[in-house]
Amino acid sequence: MKLYSFFNSSAAYRVRIALAIKGLDYQSEAVNIRVGEQLNPAYRQLNPIGLVPALVDDSGLAFGQSLAIIDYLDRRYPQRPLLPQEERARATVLEIALAICCDIHPVNNLRVLRYLTDELGISEAQKKTWYAHWVEQGLAAVEKLLEKADSGDYCVGHAPTLADCCLIPQWANALRMGCDLSAYPRCARVYLACNALAAFIAAAPEQQQDVIPA
Template sequence: MKLFTFFNSSASYRVRIVLALKGIDYDALGVNIRNGEQFREDYLRRNPMAVVPTLITDNGQDIGQSLAIIDYLDRRYPAPLLVPDDERQRAQVLEIALAIACDIHPVNNMRVLRYLSDELKVSDAEKKRWYAHWIEQGLSAVERLLEQADSGDYCVGGRVTLADCCLIPQWANAKRMGCELSAYPRCQRVYQHCTGLPAFIAAAPEHQADVIPV
């Protein structure tokens, strides 16, 4: 398999975590989205949305969108299963994962922040306020969902699920952006535990071949 990725893209980070958890070997191909490499014609043929990640599967299929990639991997390589079969836990995992991937991440990703700066001429201070607002709105809800799920070291139950794979990259980006995160102790506990696990360490942005030094 081949994964087109960018080191601190949270969507790429999610998929790298899943690949590591499932022990799947793959070639990582860096796409520098800061420099616009995602708009190259050869890449657009694989991913018309011009985003990362994109997975080339072992049968040659191109899959864009991180959740579609993870669904494919969870069906093809079900150990460990990241979306539980149990109906209650499945709903809890998906609710948390989608709250992050569909509500928090889309309004704070790089292309949105660039549009705010480049097209709407929003100042850096206003852009940071935008980012912090949606983090506060989103993580406040996720914190309540974790309380309903009786979270501990993991978001739901006693093992890694898709919810953890989505939360850790989002939390890491919020930290990087200097957001105030003390109001979310359940999220923080999950982050502190999971980032010490081998798969999460291997998938971390600072350990990627395409990392760009600050």
Template sequence: MKLYGYFRSSAAYRVRIALNLKGLAYDQVAVNLVSGEQRGGDNLARNPQGLVPVLETDDGTRLTQSLAICEYLDERYPKPPLLPPDSEGRARVRALAQVVACEIHPLNNLKVLKYLTGELGTSEKTKLAWYRHWVSEGFDALETLLTDSTATGEFCHGDTPTLADVCLVPQVFNARRFECDMSAYPTIRRIAERCDILDAFKHAAPAAQPDAG
């Protein structure tokens, strides 16, 4: 399999973790988001959205959208599972993943930050406040969801990593990069630290990628 990504892309980071957790081998092709390669013809041919990641399977099928890719991997390579066996548990894990993927990350990715400082002409300080606002709103909710539930274990759901951890860890990485205050999130921090001692997460980290600047 071939993963078109970028070392700092949060969505590509999720897919790298999922691939690693499944023990799947993959080649990486870097698409430089800062220089705008994602909007170049090659990448648009792979994904009309002009985004990464794109996972190309061995038969040449190109898959887009990180959560859809992770679900695909979980269906095709069921061991170890990224979702628990019961429907209520699966709904909980998917909801936790979507707090990150549908509430926090979409507001804070590169194209949005560029629109803020470009079209809207906001200052760097205002951009940073925007970034931190959506992280804190999402993490406030996540911390409560994790703390209030007996389903939370060493990881977001039980004692093995799931799709929720796959999404949480890249978001925590980004929050730290933008110097968000993490003091109110002891459970999130504990889980992220637990994940980060696993090779699957360690090897997926931005700094460990071939295109890391």
């Protein structure tokens, strides 16, 4: 399999965690989103949306959307499942994952931030305020969802799930952007516990071949 990835893309990071938890071998192909490689026609053949990640599986099937990729991997390689079978636990995992992937991440994506600064002319300071606002709203909700789920070291239950695959990259992004995360102790506990696991360490941005030092 080949994963088209960028070291600090949180959507690609989700998939890297899933691949590592499942112990799957894959080739990594860097797509530098800072210089627009995600918009190259050859890449858009693989992922018409023009965002990373994209996966090409061992049969040559190519597709994007990190959650679709993780769901595919989970069904195809059922070892260490990332989505519980039990309906209520599954709904809780998806609720947390989607709160991050649909409600926080898209409004703070690179293309949105660049549109705000380059087309609408907002300042760097206003961009930071925008970013922190949506992180704050979103993580406050996630913190409540974790409380409802009675989270511990993981968002739901006693092993990492899709929810953890989504929370850790989102948290890492928020840290990188200098957001105040002190109001979310349950999220912080999950972040610390997951980051002690080999799969999460291997998937981290600083471990990727295409890392660009800050």
